[in-house]
Amino acid sequence: MIPISSVRISEEAERLAIEVIRSGMLAQGPMVARLEREFAEFVGVKHAIAVNNGTTALVAAVQALDLRPGDEVITSPFTFVATLNAILEAGAVARFADIREDDFCIDPEALEAAIGPRTKVLMPVHLYGQTADMERIAPTAQRHGLALIEDSAQAHGATIGGRGAGSFGIGTFSLYGTKNITTGEGGLITTNDDQIADRLRVLRNQGMRQRYQYEMAGHNYRLTDLQAALAIPQLASYDELVKRRKENAARLSAGLQGLPGVRVPTELLGRSHVWHQYTVLITDESPRARDEIVRLLNERGIGCGIYYPKVVYDYECYAANANVIPDPAPVAERVAARCLSLPVHQHLTDDDVDQVIESVRAVVTA
Ligand SMILES: *Cc1c(COP(=O)(O)O)cnc(C)c1O
Helix, strand or coil, rough: ECCCCCCCHHHHHHHHHHHHHHHHHCCCCHHHHHHHHHHHHCCCCCEEEECHHHHHHHHHHHCCCCCCCCCCEEEECCCCHHHHHHHHHCCCCEEEEECCCCCCCEEEHHHHHCCCEEEEEEEEEEEEHCCCCCHHHHHHCCCCCCCCEEEEECCCEEEECCEEECCCCEEEEEEECCCCCCCCCCCCCEECCCCHHHHHHHHCCCCCEEEECCCCCCCCCCCHHHHHHHHHHHHCCHHHHHHHHHHHHHHHHHHCCCCCCCCCCCCCCCCECCCCCCCEEEEECCCCHHHHHHHHHHCCCCCCCCCCCCCCCCHHHCCCCCCECCCCHHHHHHHHHHHHECCCCCCCCCHHHHHHHHHHHHHCCC
């Protein structure tokens, strides 16, 4: 079996984790502070604030903006459900602008067209490890006086025009078990704004700056030192991990290019893709339907995934929710029906990658 994701914790991470365990200080402490410093530098921003997961990171980012009831956040319809749930949890209205088929991210033109009188936040999602077109989206936010939150859960270290994902607005990252950097559960928020950073730190800790001095109704959003200990060595060796993912992606593309029925993903000019997922589109030329291909690949021991099978608001549980506006998204719907993610992670050998290629070729041509 070739799994779609794989986690190996280094000896250095074990050593740091044991250090934390023996220190007797397991909750948020010096290891979290160190991770925050190193992650801020990694993204190229002044502040990183660690939180307990990527969904929390999004919720806190929206909460830090002090929106009013009825204020709208425009995001991508083609994303993990956490993006939508976080907007709702923070009490805002979720709206959607369609995606582009080349990067699977929100279309800057559709985004600008969707801006209305209640819009307060633009929330692009850097899907699969490649950033959205921030060189157009960031100026749009600025021109309209809107806040910008980048859901960077899948895009640690991705860049566009040499700038890091999460450095254009408020960046939110996930450290969940399948993400490029993982502590099982965990998250980080990045910003250059001193005031937002300060608000997030207070919000994270029950609204408390000094002990029992409450400034706002906060929450417990804290990460633990034990988790931070696992992330620090991953960050230090992240370049190697991405290099291997890039090599695997290039090998997959070389092997699948030109196969009728399969459209391989591309790294767009000026962007650095960190290949959280390698996602192909199954086109009309394929003799087999996407879902049948998934079944046959699984039978052959190739782990694969559908991220995501439907647009995010197209579920019964949101149908009667007045804070979810189902703006039409035909491109996202088409992509959702055709997308298929293949293993690309750093622990694959060349032989593994070749086996993935061979299996896809066999299953799609038969
Ligand atoms: C993983 C993910 C999240 C949520 O992160 P968790 O750490 O699982 O809460 C949010 N948005 C996207 C796009 C994700 O992939």
